[in-house]
Amino acid sequence: MASIWEWANPRKFMDWTDRALPVIAALAACLFVGGLVWGFFFTPDDYRQGATVKIFYLHVPSAMMAINIWAMMLVASLIWIVRRHHVSALAAKSAAAIGATMTLIALVTGAIWGKPMWGTYWEWDPRLTSFLILFLFYVGYMALWDAIENPDTAADLTSVLCLVGSVFAILSRYAVLFWNQGLHQGASLSMDAEENVADVYWYPALVCIAGFILLFVTLVLLRTRTEIRARRLHALEMRERVAGQ
Amino acid sequence: MIRLFWRDITLAFRSGGGFGLGLGFFLILVTLVPFGVGPDSARLETIAPGILWVGALLACLLSLDRLFALDFEDGSLDLLATAPIPLEGVVAIKALAHWITTGLPLVIAAPALGFLLHLDGAAYRWLVVTLLIGTPALSFIGAFGAALTVGLKRGGLLMSLLVLPLYIPTLIFGAEVVRRGAEGFLVGTPLAMQAGITAGAVALLPFAAAAALRVALR
Numbered sequence: 001m002a003s004i005w006e007w008a009n010p011r012k013f014m015d016w017t018d019r020a021l022p023v024i025a026a027l028a029a030c031l032f033v034g035g036l037v038w039g040f041f042f043t044p045d046d047y048r049q050g051a052t053v054k055i056f057y058l059h060v061p062s063a064m065m066a067i068n069i070w071a072m073m074l075v076a077s078l079i080w081i082v083r084r085h086h087v088s089a090l091a092a093k094s095a096a097a098i099g100a101t102m103t104l105i106a107l108v109t110g111a112i113w114g115k116p117m118w119g120t121y122w123e124w125d126p127r128l129t130s131f132l133i134l135f136l137f138y139v140g141y142m143a144l145w146d147a148i149e150n151p152d153t154a155a156d157l158t159s160v161l162c163l164v165g166s167v168f169a170i171l172s173r174y175a176v177l178f179w180n181q182g183l184h185q186g187a188s189l190s191m192d193a194e195e196n197v198a199d200v201y202w203y204p205a206l207v208c209i210a211g212f213i214l215l216f217v218t219l220v221l222l223r224t225r226t227e228i229r230a231r232r233l234h235a236l237e238m239r240e241r242v243a244g245q
Numbered sequence: 246m247i248r249l250f251w252r253d254i255t256l257a258f259r260s261g262g263g264f265g266l267g268l269g270f271f272l273i274l275v276t277l278v279p280f281g282v283g284p285d286s287a288r289l290e291t292i293a294p295g296i297l298w299v300g301a302l303l304a305c306l307l308s309l310d311r312l313f314a315l316d317f318e319d320g321s322l323d324l325l326a327t328a329p330i331p332l333e334g335v336v337a338i339k340a341l342a343h344w345i346t347t348g349l350p351l352v353i354a355a356p357a358l359g360f361l362l363h364l365d366g367a368a369y370r371w372l373v374v375t376l377l378i379g380t381p382a383l384s385f386i387g388a389f390g391a392a393l394t395v396g397l398k399r400g401g402l403l404m405s406l407l408v409l410p411l412y413i414p415t416l417i418f419g420a421e422v423v424r425r426g427a428e429g430f431l432v433g434t435p436l437a438m439q440a441g442i443t444a445g446a447v448a449l450l451p452f453a454a455a456a457a458l459r460v461a462l463r
Binding site: 133136137139140143144147148153156157160161163164165168169171172175176178179 | 389393394396397400403406407409410411413414417418421434435438442450453456457460461463
């Protein structure tokens with residue numbers, strides 16, 4: 001019986017992603033487009049918020065992904081620290097840019113939504129502020145990757161940053177809650193039916209969330225494959241240079 | 246370890262800049278703020294806690310890249326890494342020395358500068374207390390940031406970017422205590438949170454920083 005780690009062996013990883021990627025990508029596209037079309041055109045306008053409520057289908061999934069991608073990077077960083085598995089480090093590196101983009105989407109759609117609802121694009125509200133901080137963490141993480149030439153050193157240092165950053169991200173989350181009670185509503189997708197959104201909005205939102213998750217999986221696999229190829233190319237170039245001398 | 250401590254402190258005093266830099270920056274900031282926001286004493290009074298805390302934070306940030314960079318360049322960091330004391334201890338001592346040379350002067354100077362900003366009478370006590378509790382956290386978090394970027398050319402800006410989000414909880418609780426103190430509310434919870442952050446940072450971050458330094462020295 002092969003261990004689970006073999007799936008992450010670079011060669012095997014390239015093999016199975018080569019076969020699985022078209023399927024996952026197609027599924028992601030279906031769910032993503034399906035969820036958004038369903039949400040935008042086939043749900044009624046909200047009686048108070050009107051058509052603006054529909055930005056919800058972009059805002060909520062991207063905000064969820066922004067947090068979960070950091071959690072995935074944390075797991076990947078831990079795997080790198082413990083097992084020194086190169087694909088894991090590269091996956092964390094690939095995920096960072098996607099996470100930063102998701103955070104940005106959540107912030108921008110939130111601003112666009114906030115203007116008609118709260119009368120302001122930006123408010124120093126706990127949720128908004130903690131997303132801004134999260135965005136800073138992503139930017140710092142990517143900048144540290146880019147600043148270091150040796151890939152192993154970069155992976156080591158960014159993993160340590162990811163670990164410490166996670167602790168401080170949680171701290172900041174509670175600190176800003178303490179600092180300002182804001183405008184943002186509570187969780188709209190909790191298990192508690194009382195504060196949940198109505199079913200008409202809930203089902204397309206679920207499809208959108210699934211679409212975003214698969215979109216992330218597609219992108220992270222694609223980017224990791226690119227990173228592995230770039231690494232191989234680099235190795236080939238070095239070999240040629242050595243042979244040419 | 247004690248000798249390392251004194252060495253860092255005397256270096257900071259004698260090399261010029263290191264010691265006075267943070268204090269000078271703090272003074273400049275506090276002098277400039279009334280020119281920026283206007284001399285209205287009621288307005289200055291409301292923003293004074295925040296300005297003083299932000300000023301302390303930036304002053305601390307300013308001197309951080311000297312923490313390991315100089316020792317890294319002249320090779321003494323390699324010697325310290327091979328010395329019989331653990332690298333975690335070296336980091337802790339250096340962060341402590343950094344606090345004594347930049348954090349502590351700020352704590353001492355803060356009441357005088359608070360006076361310039363019309364800080365409310367009841368808030369002085371809390372300003373000194375929070376700075377005393379909070380600035381060690383700034384030094385230790387900064388030591389971690391400095392350790393991450395030590396081997397890099399032009400690491401200063403990157404370090405500021407990395408350290409900035411880590412500083413936010415300390416800043417929030419620090420300024421919150423002073424603001425509440427000025428208005429006469431209870432300050433126990435934010436003060437305890439800030440003390441908790443400092444205790445956690447002092448206890449754990451030397452390990453993270455030492456791990457980063459080992460990678461940089463490899």
